[in-house]
Amino acid sequence: MDVHRQCSQVPRYVDQAAPLRDDQGCLMPRPAASLEDRIPGHVQYTPFGCWHWTGYLDRDGYGVMKYQGVPQAAHRLAYTQWVGPVPEGHQLDHLCRNRACVNPEHLEPVTTQVNTARGIKPNRGTCRNGHPRTASNVYTTPQGHRACRPCRQDADARYKARQAA
Template sequence: MARKDLKRMEGERIGVLIIVRYAGEKRWWVRCDCGNERAVDGADLRRRDYSMCRHPEGVELRFWSHVVKTESCWVWVAGLKEDGYGSFRANEKSVIAHRWYWERINGPVEDGMELDHLCRNPACVRPDHLEPVTHQENVLRGNMRSVVIARGFAV
């Protein structure tokens, strides 16, 4: 997005933000869908960085803006790590998308446990596709699925 375009964007929506007015010094007043309003750098708007909203409602709105619900999985379509897991910023730190949502719904994952994707889709954030298991169990399940697939059976 070119700089000149921002000057004409008052009232326009960018993701979960609405541009309210120019604040001067290359900064803009924006309002998040959660109602939070603050000044942000025009550069953040151009690169669509919405992390300035600190309200829990704003974080959840950003989360859902990156999810596409299919007939089976709820797929994270924003930032993905090299291993295929969704990643985003919540409360000024990087978090794994499926774990963040699981913990928002079910509370913290117990120590020594991790979330197994029953659907085998690391980008899926659907809570009923996740199950807390030990690391050993998660590895065994992954290996069993690989063997079954290699032998031509459906999982």
């Protein structure tokens, strides 16, 4: 009975293909692999030098990995593992512009202001359809977003044409 009580305290989330057992025959959890062992298993090496994360990507395209039971940014874990901690008040900027890259050589700690400035696209003078972003062409939606007036007019015209058909 005592052995059975002790075994019930052991977590049951072990791999059943090759269970680990202690000297009393109780199932034991597997020891956690180090980051150094886990990260390369989720990486595809590209000819450009990027270490493309093949694991889970968040909605913004950044790699995510559970570490110590908490989902964390894979590029931050890689940087911390092979370079060191990210300085206080800094973010990691992807110099390769590939958000899924976890190569520490492609990551640079920068302030939020620098990271934001680097991320601004050079074509901000036009919308995605090429209309110039002038005061007369841009309006603010009720949700607070900037929108292109000619694009909105085109969308309205297409909608009215579909309704008339």
